[in-house]
Amino acid sequence: MDPEGPVLIEGPVEVVLDDGTLVRSQRFQVALCTCRRSRTYPWCDTSHRKRTRPAQSPSSEDGPRGPTNRAPVQNRSM
Numbered sequence: 001m002d003p004e005g006p007v008l009i010e011g012p013v014e015v016v017l018d019d020g021t022l023v024r025s026q027r028f029q030v031a032l033c034t035c036r037r038s039r040t041y042p043w044c045d046t047s048h049r050k051r052t053r054p055a056q057s058p059s060s061e062d063g064p065r066g067p068t069n070r071a072p073v074q075n076r077s078m
Contacts, residue, residue, distance in 0.1 A: 005034065005035075005044075005048055006031035006032055006033055006034060006044035006048070007031070007032045007034055008029060008030070008031055008032075009029070009030050009032060010028065010029055010030075011025050011026065011027045011028050011029055011030045012024065012025060012026045012027070012028075013025045013027075013030045013032075015032070015042050017042065023042060025043065030043065031043065031044035032044060033045075033047075033048075034048075035047070035048040
């Protein structure tokens with residue numbers, strides 16, 4: 001189990017929050033948030049995942065649209 005990840009529980013589920021509020025889910029499986037970063041707490045919305053961009057290979061200076069050292073194209077209207 002990942003300490004930053006959710007706890008999966010077979011549903012339906014009733015959860016009593018710290019303030020005494022009772023929340024329910026009728027789903028067959030529920031992901032309970034353990035990191036408290038979820039905007040839908042107590043349900044997990046994957047906010048615990050680190051947002052990272054894939055690393056580009058250091059040998060390539062070309063981005064997904066070609067080389068990065070090209071001069072911009074100018075509009076040549078007559």
